[in-house]
Amino acid sequence: MNKIFAVALKDLTRSFRSAFALIFMFAIPLLVPLLFLVMFGNLADEEQGFELPVTQVVVVNLDEGGAGFEQAMTNLPGGMETDSLGALVVRVLQSPDFGDLIAVRLETEPATARSLVDNQEAGVAIIIPADFSAQYAAFDGQAVLEFYQDPTLTIGPGVVKSILNQFMDGLSGARIAVTVSLARLEANDPAVIGQVIEAYMAAQQQDGPSAARLDVRTPVQDGPARSPVLVIVGMVMGAMLLFYAYYTGVATGQGILQEDEQLTLPRLFTTPTPPASILIGKFLGVLLTVTVQVIVLLIAARLIFRVDWGSPEAIAMTIVCVILNASAFGIFLNSLLKSTRQGGVLFGGVLTVTTWIGLLPIFVGFAGGSNPMIDSISLSMPQGWIGRMLLDSIANASLGQIALSGAVSLAWTALFFTIGIWRFGRRYV
């Protein structure tokens, strides 16, 4: 076992000492998405000092106010005169302090406000319901407003949401303060303190720190919004990761033939090491090299491009399948060769063609569409199943949803390993 690991670690060390290999394993796969981001994402501008565009906010204030609310407001420290909490929200949003960030437009119909967002004439619509103040003033009430945003925007709506959250947090604290003050007027004993604590805890337990709650709805998806540029960069990164993982599998798999030609393999066979152990060590070396490459690219893509790879379980399963399949594919293809002189055909022909066919759905995905025929063609290649797993994972698929693709890719892997090991074994063992 020690000798197997010695062979594998030696191969791993040699792989990462080659500048050529490092460029193909890491530099190019990261460079291509970076170019996309610079071209389409204004990354350079962001780095030189980014200025936020003014976000158009449409507000529909339907709040009817209420006596309880007015009483509560006047009892605030310093007092405050306003007929409804909705009006207060509008006043805060129209504050000159936020003039550089948001432009507020008032509408009367919720449907109009939402359609303005749908048509991308506004970034956010805030719809304040009729009972907003009444719910706020009631001890056990829950003031809810609707926050409707354009899913293609991230920063602008985030700013508006932050302003609202801050405001609502302040109001919640104020409500607790008022409740405590009123209670003290009636009974100044330890029991009252307990009630105050109880009231505060009750307020805390109402879905977080704020008694007022934001209901964020987006026209397309329920999850957190993603920038379309980042989604495309994620797909490009995924395609690069897959292509170059297969490249590495084939390139490091060729190490067996290279060692044969450079006469180190025959010399290894003169040592008291079973030939099967030497070959297993070589296979393990391929596997380790691809593993390191894929994990580094995965983490680098996350840190540099903020690529969201999906759920940890799904991406873990996908990565395991990528590593195994790319390694097995490399060993299989090289087992068909007589010498490294045939490597040009391997890289230029088989590897490139099969991988690009397998990854066709990703490129179609760039254009924002899908084509069932292309999907079917891609699935005739093992890379197609792996590509599908990755795409599904990026689209937040669950482990169960990628299980079929995983099973098929593992079947391909088993086939490649079996043929590759059999052919190399027949030649050398």
Added chain:
Amino acid sequence: MKAIEVTNLHKAFGETRAVIGVNFTVEQGEIFSLLGPNGAGKTTTISMLSCLLRPDDGDALILGHSLRKDPMGVKSVLGVVPQEIALYDDLSASENLTFWGKMYGLRGAALKARVNEVLEIIGLTDRARDRIKKYSGGMKRRVNIGVALLHKPKIIYMDEPTVGIDPQSRRSILDSVLALKSEGTTVLYTTHYMEEAQELSDHIAIMDHGKLIAAGTHNELVRIVGEADRITLSLNAESARLIEAWKRTRGVQQVDAEDGNLTLLVDDSNQVLPRLFEAAAASDVRITSVDIQEPDLEVVFLHLTGRALRD
């Protein structure tokens, strides 16, 4: 126990018979050379004795381990220095030796200590961390040999280790072979350089066209052609009368005429040569060139095969 006992080894590659019924024995602690021109079958023989090639027929016992029945046992007592450099260019000498040491079963502190010892032996301690690709050809050869020394094998095969290197490195390698012998290591050495075989070997086997055509000590082999010196002469004109005169000259054993050259086997060239010049002058023929060869392996090979060793 003999170090190596080779019995009737045969190996063919398709129609080409590379090794044909080779037999020889190597005593423990001696240097045994396989001498022969390129293509004689030396490397194929070494490859079979290293368990790299399976013999078509025959067997060999390496310190009692059979090639056919116990190849792992054979490998465990062997160190092999291949003809070509078989190292990892992108690893340093130290890393190469450490890796190969592991493949010979060394581990931990023992491995580290042995790597340092071998670096000392091959004189590369100060360059241990340099990658092999930065080494000269001679330095690479030294590391190539160092690998075979790591596990202190009782037998070392060296397959033409001095091919293509500078005289200084060659001298260093020959000295290291002699040092191995002095430590009791058995060395099976193949070469097509007659001088190396002559200098190093206790016993020499001459191979040609896959067959072992002669074997013995240097003196035993030279005795095959007798103690005669060989003189090769060129004349400015053919003269049958002169050849007859030389055949009668005292000290001349044999005169052969071939391709315009005359080859004479004589008892002692120093004494005979003046008489040859006198006879030539008497016949009015001028000697245009003279080449004297004292008995050596080259002469033996020429005698046995009719060809020069370097052909």
